[in-house]
Amino acid sequence: MSVAPGPSAFDRAAITRSWRRRHTLTSSLLTVFTWLVALLACVPLFSVLYMLVVKGGARLSLAVFTELPPVAFEPGGGFGNAIVGTGVMVGIAALLAVPAGILIAVYLAEFGRASRIARIARFCIKTLTGMPSILAGVFAYAAVVLVTGGYSAPAGGVALALLMLPTVVLTAEESLRMVPQPMREAAYGIGCTPTQAVLRVVLPTAAPGALTGIMLAVARASGETAPLLFTALFSDYWINQLGTIELMEPTASLAVLIYNYSGMPFENQIELAWAASLVLVILVMLANGAGRLLGRNRTGH
Amino acid sequence: MAGEPAKTGNHGGIARAPAAGERIADRLFRGGTRVLTWLVVLLSAYIVWEIGGSALPAIREYGLGFLIGTEWDPNAGKFGVLPQIWGTVYSSFLALLMAGTVGLVIAIFLTQGFLPAKLETAFRSIVELLAAVPSVVYGLWGIHVVIPLLRPAADWLHAELGWVPFFGTTLSGPGMFPAALVLAIMVLPTVAAISQDALRAVPHKMREAVYGMGATRWQAILKVIVPAASSSIFGAMVLGLGRALGETMALAMLVGNSNQITLSLFSPANTLAASLALNFPEAGVVEAGALMYAALVLLAITLIVNVIGASIVARSTRRLEGQA
Numbered sequence: 257m258s259v260a261p262g263p264s265a266f267d268r269a270a271i272t273r274s275w276r277r278r279h280t281l282t283s284s285l286l287t288v289f290t291w292l293v294a295l296l297a298c299v300p301l302f303s304v305l306y307m308l309v310v311k312g313g314a315r316l317s318l319a320v321f322t323e324l325p326p327v328a329f330e331p332g333g334g335f336g337n338a339i340v341g342t343g344v345m346v347g348i349a350a351l352l353a354v355p356a357g358i359l360i361a362v363y364l365a366e367f368g369r370a371s372r373i374a375r376i377a378r379f380c381i382k383t384l385t386g387m388p389s390i391l392a393g394v395f396a397y398a399a400v401v402l403v404t405g406g407y408s409a410p411a412g413g414v415a416l417a418l419l420m421l422p423t424v425v426l427t428a429e430e431s432l433r434m435v436p437q438p439m440r441e442a443a444y445g446i447g448c449t450p451t452q453a454v455l456r457v458v459l460p461t462a463a464p465g466a467l468t469g470i471m472l473a474v475a476r477a478s479g480e481t482a483p484l485l486f487t488a489l490f491s492d493y494w495i496n497q498l499g500t501i502e503l504m505e506p507t508a509s510l511a512v513l514i515y516n517y518s519g520m521p522f523e524n525q526i527e528l529a530w531a532a533s534l535v536l537v538i539l540v541m542l543a544n545g546a547g548r549l550l551g552r553n554r555t556g557h
Numbered sequence: 558m559a560g561e562p563a564k565t566g567n568h569g570g571i572a573r574a575p576a577a578g579e580r581i582a583d584r585l586f587r588g589g590t591r592v593l594t595w596l597v598v599l600l601s602a603y604i605v606w607e608i609g610g611s612a613l614p615a616i617r618e619y620g621l622g623f624l625i626g627t628e629w630d631p632n633a634g635k636f637g638v639l640p641q642i643w644g645t646v647y648s649s650f651l652a653l654l655m656a657g658t659v660g661l662v663i664a665i666f667l668t669q670g671f672l673p674a675k676l677e678t679a680f681r682s683i684v685e686l687l688a689a690v691p692s693v694v695y696g697l698w699g700i701h702v703v704i705p706l707l708r709p710a711a712d713w714l715h716a717e718l719g720w721v722p723f724f725g726t727t728l729s730g731p732g733m734f735p736a737a738l739v740l741a742i743m744v745l746p747t748v749a750a751i752s753q754d755a756l757r758a759v760p761h762k763m764r765e766a767v768y769g770m771g772a773t774r775w776q777a778i779l780k781v782i783v784p785a786a787s788s789s790i791f792g793a794m795v796l797g798l799g800r801a802l803g804e805t806m807a808l809a810m811l812v813g814n815s816n817q818i819t820l821s822l823f824s825p826a827n828t829l830a831a832s833l834a835l836n837f838p839e840a841g842v843v844e845a846g847a848l849m850y851a852a853l854v855l856l857a858i859t860l861i862v863n864v865i866g867a868s869i870v871a872r873s874t875r876r877l878e879g880q881a
Binding site for chain 1: 571572573574575579580582583586587589590591593594595596597598600601603604607608610611658659662663665666671680683684686687689690691692693694695696697698700701702742745773774775776796799800802803804805806809810830833834837838848849852855856859860863864867
């Protein structure tokens with residue numbers, strides 16, 4: 257406790273607290289209140305996890321991963337295609353957002369640190385962080401779906417990439433800035449060009465931090481629903497149903513499946529929604545945990 | 558990019574001047590990152606332009622009356638978003654009221670030495686984990702856990718205190734309060750995290766001075782530390798508000814998609830983001846145009862709130878750090 261003066265000169269036993277003093281009473285009441293609120297705040301998380309394990313766990317089986325979504329009154333079924341679809345779209349998003357994000361971060365932290373365009377770009381990226389995810393969907397609808405003429409996996413990927421980009425850039429920029437200046441100077445000293453210094457010295461040193469950002473962005477993107485609703489839509493079939501991989505068709509995703517099934521009056525679909533939620537939360541938490549672990553190693557040394 | 562082979566030892570030592578090819582590669586790489594940085598600025602402008610451009614026909618058609626119209630009837634061609642704006646603002650403020658109180662208390666709990674350092678870290682991770690659960694899962698949880706749980710209490714409040722406008726209706730299923738409650742849970746990590754940063758930024762000397770004068774822990778917290786961090790905490794609330802205003806899925810699943818303006822906590826309502834999610838997939842051309850206008854309104858609101866919040870946080874952190 258920060259109040260305690262530690263092993264000090266005066267007799268600690270002589271400090272007494274009397275309940276008749278107003279300060280003691282208010283202090284204790286406030287402390288109890290604080291504890292209660294803090295414990296209360298844990299309830300939702302544990303309730304969600306409990307429901308996921310009980311309701312979702314009950315329905316979890318191999319079939320859930322290998323079968324297609326059932327129609328209205330059909331029993332059984334699964335969401336294998338939605339897992340694949342989520343993977344494909346998050347993959348597309350990462351392919352778009354990660355390389356671009358890292359290079360932008362390199363410009364912001366290394367080459368153009370104080371330039372006007374860097375300041376403008378930083379402002380834009382911070383603003384993008386706060387953009388509602390549904391607007392990423394609206395944008396991808398207008399810019400991709402209307403242009404290519406249909407709902408597709410790349411349209412969903414573009415919407416997700418838009419949400420990933422700010423996280424990737426901001427965390428990568430921060431970890432690039434944490435690389436000690438002498439390392440760059442040493443690289444220049446042996447005749448590296450700024451590019452070589454960045455690619456061979458600075459970026460590898462900053463990689464764990466940047467990876468943390470990437471994993472957090474992937475975790476967030478895998479759970480996003482709103483941007484996919486009218487860009488990738490949903491599909492009851494495998495992405496390679498017709499023998500070839502059909503990217504330019506509506507694509508299933510775990511998040512949209514949960515949304516579609518959550519309000520259905522069929523017990524089977526609701527059970528599947530819980531099971532899909534469990535799978536999705538496990539995927540998100542794994543990505544999140546991996547990111548945090550990388551981040552901890554970085555601060556460790 | 559720029560994958561030249563590592564040539565070492567041309568001139569005896571490790572160090573040597575870059576070759577001409579390496580200089581060109583350097584130029585190209587630096588130019589490339591610069592171009593990408595420009596592109597992200599253009600992209601931001603393009604997003605506004607694209608959404609604005611798609612909304613333009615509807616803006617011409619309905620003008621500013623769109624913002625104060627209360628009817629949304631695609632068949633009659635009548636579009637107004639005042640109920641959605643009301644629902645967005647009302648749900649966000651309710652959520653912020655709950656998340657702000659709890660978030661501030663948690664921030665105090667985690668920064669003022671109530672727990673040993675290890676437990677503090679563990680507890681912080683629990684609160685942060687709240688942010689990792691996807692919003693659609695919160696929606697599912699809300700439908701199947703929160704609403705059934707709240708219903709008896711809500712109906713009792715309506716029966717006993719029905720004359721109070723907040724309890725004016727029964728909770729027949731989805732409604733404003735369950736939506737706002739789930740929204741509060743989702744905003745809580747944001748508010749708690751930024752408030753913790755704010756409290757931690759209060760200079761240590763200030764705390765020592767208060768304790769030195771014989772203040773109790775709570776006197777120090779309430780009279781000195783929280784007031785010193787108050788503007789950053791206010792900024793945290795505004796950023797939480799920005800997050801709440803744009804949150805979509807939990808609201809789309811819990812708020813009830815009903816365009817009405819009411820104070821009642823238990824009546825179904827609608828928000829801008831939720832109505833986009835619910836109506837866009839099945840919208841015809843005319844309605845899609847109107848929804849684009851609504852999207853533009855949402856973009857404007859969140860943009861303004863976020864810029865204000867970020868600048869408050871930035872300014873007050875600078876000031877506190879200046880004092881340290």
